[in-house]
Amino acid sequence: MKPVVSLRGASLQFGKRLLWEDLDLDIRPGEFFAVLGPNGSGKTSFLKVLLGLQELQSGRATLGDRPVERGSKLIGYIPQQKSFAPDTPMRARDLVGLGVDGHRWGLRLGRSGANRRIDELLELVGASDYAKVPVGQLSGGEQQRLRVAQALATDPKVLLCDEPLLSLDLHHQQAVSALINKQCHAQNSAVVFVTHEINPIIDYVDRVLYLAGGRFRVGTPEEVMTTEVLSELYGSHVEVIHANGRIVVVGLPDATTHHHADVHATAGKVA
Amino acid sequence: MDADSIIGAIFSFENYGELLVLVQNSIWAGAVLGLLGGLVGTFVMKRDLAFAVHGISELSFAGAAFALLIGSDIVFGSLIGSVAAALLLGLMGVRARDKNSIIGVIMPFGLGLGILFLSLYEGRAANKFGLLTGQIVSVDTVQLQVLAGAAVLVIAALAAIWRPLNFASVDPELAEARGVPVRTLALIFMVLLGVSVALSIQVVGALLVLALLITPAAAALRVTSAPVAVVALSVVFAVTATVGGILLALGGRIPISPYVTTLSFLIYVVCRIVGSVRAKKGINGRLVHAR
Numbered sequence: 098m099k100p101v102v103s104l105r106g107a108s109l110q111f112g113k114r115l116l117w118e119d120l121d122l123d124i125r126p127g128e129f130f131a132v133l134g135p136n137g138s139g140k141t142s143f144l145k146v147l148l149g150l151q152e153l154q155s156g157r158a159t160l161g162d163r164p165v166e167r168g169s170k171l172i173g174y175i176p177q178q179k180s181f182a183p184d185t186p187m188r189a190r191d192l193v194g195l196g197v198d199g200h201r202w203g204l205r206l207g208r209s210g211a212n213r214r215i216d217e218l219l220e221l222v223g224a225s226d227y228a229k230v231p232v233g234q235l236s237g238g239e240q241q242r243l244r245v246a247q248a249l250a251t252d253p254k255v256l257l258c259d260e261p262l263l264s265l266d267l268h269h270q271q272a273v274s275a276l277i278n279k280q281c282h283a284q285n286s287a288v289v290f291v292t293h294e295i296n297p298i299i300d301y302v303d304r305v306l307y308l309a310g311g312r313f314r315v316g317t318p319e320e321v322m323t324t325e326v327l328s329e330l331y332g333s334h335v336e337v338i339h340a341n342g343r344i345v346v347v348g349l350p351d352a353t354t355h356h357h358a359d360v361h362a363t364a365g366k367v368a
Numbered sequence: 369m370d371a372d373s374i375i376g377a378i379f380s381f382e383n384y385g386e387l388l389v390l391v392q393n394s395i396w397a398g399a400v401l402g403l404l405g406g407l408v409g410t411f412v413m414k415r416d417l418a419f420a421v422h423g424i425s426e427l428s429f430a431g432a433a434f435a436l437l438i439g440s441d442i443v444f445g446s447l448i449g450s451v452a453a454a455l456l457l458g459l460m461g462v463r464a465r466d467k468n469s470i471i472g473v474i475m476p477f478g479l480g481l482g483i484l485f486l487s488l489y490e491g492r493a494a495n496k497f498g499l500l501t502g503q504i505v506s507v508d509t510v511q512l513q514v515l516a517g518a519a520v521l522v523i524a525a526l527a528a529i530w531r532p533l534n535f536a537s538v539d540p541e542l543a544e545a546r547g548v549p550v551r552t553l554a555l556i557f558m559v560l561l562g563v564s565v566a567l568s569i570q571v572v573g574a575l576l577v578l579a580l581l582i583t584p585a586a587a588a589l590r591v592t593s594a595p596v597a598v599v600a601l602s603v604v605f606a607v608t609a610t611v612g613g614i615l616l617a618l619g620g621r622i623p624i625s626p627y628v629t630t631l632s633f634l635i636y637v638v639c640r641i642v643g644s645v646r647a648k649k650g651i652n653g654r655l656v657h658a659r
Binding site: 148149150166167169172174176179184185186187188192196198199201202204205225227228229230231234247 | 529547
């Protein structure tokens with residue numbers, strides 16, 4: 098099948114900090130593709146390249162048959178969960194509505210079409226009951242369901258997700274990742290899922306891109322999530338333990354990614 | 369002054385019918401500005417620009433005072449001042465914290481300049497005072513036409529960018545990802561805001577612009593989150609405050625602005641009470657299924 102996302106010889110560097118170099122990658126429709134790595138390894142920058150918000154140093158990135166561009170209709174985007182202020186003047190259905198026609202000029206005329214689409218999307222993610230509740234009064238999990246509905250508004254061929262499960266409880270992690278997986282298979286969309294935690298999506302993932310220390314590795318979770326591969330990426334010994342279908346990485350070095358302000362200690366963290 | 373004469377100064381309805389005819393233009397001007405303030409105000413609230421409005425109005429005041437001093441057109445002067453301030457804020461203050469400190473720097477500077485120009489001015493004292501507190505009683509037909517024309521332009525421009533501006537205001541990160549020109553829209557809105565402030569200053573004065581551009585929208589947001597209802601209520605509240613304020617002020621001897629600001633304030637208080645009663649009862653639109 099023709100790939101929907103392609104990178105050829107892609108390199109990205111901020112100042113002296115190399116994120117990755119010479120990255121060749123094809124993501125096919127219907128593929129659930131996870132991007133893993135410690136903080137500051139360039140996971141979010143990877144998404145920004147696909148969104149057309151970040152230029153590559155060298156190489157090229159294409160979506161469908163065309164170079165990546167800002168505002169591409171092929172893309173749906175689920176941002177990191179960031180709670181809305183309690184008095185944000187917007188209801189759940191208005192948030193979804195932004196995905197439907199928020200980018201168009203002028204006023205929304207002929208409301209019924211947009212309203213029908215919004216109702217469909219709310220139904221799809223199981224958010225109909227709180228359609229009219231101000232977003233600021235919803236829980237993080239509920240807000241993130243709405244983000245999924247919002248991202249699906251245009252029937253995207255590629256669904257880009259930036260840590261969509263962050264700060265959700267286990268129940269909502271499962272619900273939101275199942276929704277995303279459903280879109281992946283039902284609509285044959287490619288999913289690019291950035292996360293530092295593979296376990297909530299381990300059952301869905303087809304391939305992973307693991308970024309660390311300016312190096313990367315692409316492959317199935319079985320190929321990449323091993324003691325040998327990760328030790329090589331990190332340049333020091335880390336232990337990968339498989340237990341009950343979960344993957345635990347032990348002994349991650351501190352600040353693997355150079356001198357970046359928001360690099361947190363990741364030692365001993367489940368990855 | 370005893371209580372009766374104070375009340376007489378504030379409320380008096382002698383010869384009301386004749387006065388009404390005389391101030392027709394002012395009432396129309398009030399309605400137009402209410403409409404404009406109600407519409408623009410909803411975006412001011414969504415973009416968290418209340419403080420910016422205050423900053424812009426001080427510079428607008430400086431522009432108007434300068435125009436008064438050199439004998440030029442006051443409306444034009446205040447327009448220059450407020451659009452310049454709005455553009456400056458739009459270009460420099462990208463982040464909220466930046467924006468607030470820049471406003472804090474600009475505001476006293478603008479006010480200081482305005483006071484300087486006014487002290488140098490040797491004309492009628494009423495003109496000076498009017499810039500700060502409003503002078504809607506003296507709107508002539510030409511002024512009304514200019515005002516209405518400018519308001520129509522601002523509203524048309526706002527309608528043209530309505531959806532993407534709303535997207536960029538409430539969900540900027542995603543709007544950016546969807547290709548909405550967030551920066552450009554921010555600048556366009558600042559210009560529209562600058563023009564609206566300059567127009568409003570003619571009625572309520574530089575010190576009280578917030579009553580027209582903030583209070584009605586803030587009140588509407590206390591009672592609803594539905595976008596269409598917010599806009600409709602905001603406009604209704606703003607028009608009620610301006611037109612109602614003018615009608616009440618007719619008989620009295622004091623300027624119009626206290627009436628407008630008081631009405632505006634009362635509407636806000638009522639909305640706040642309604643909003644908090646509903647919040648207490650837990651009414652927020654969620655459907656609860658019987659178990």
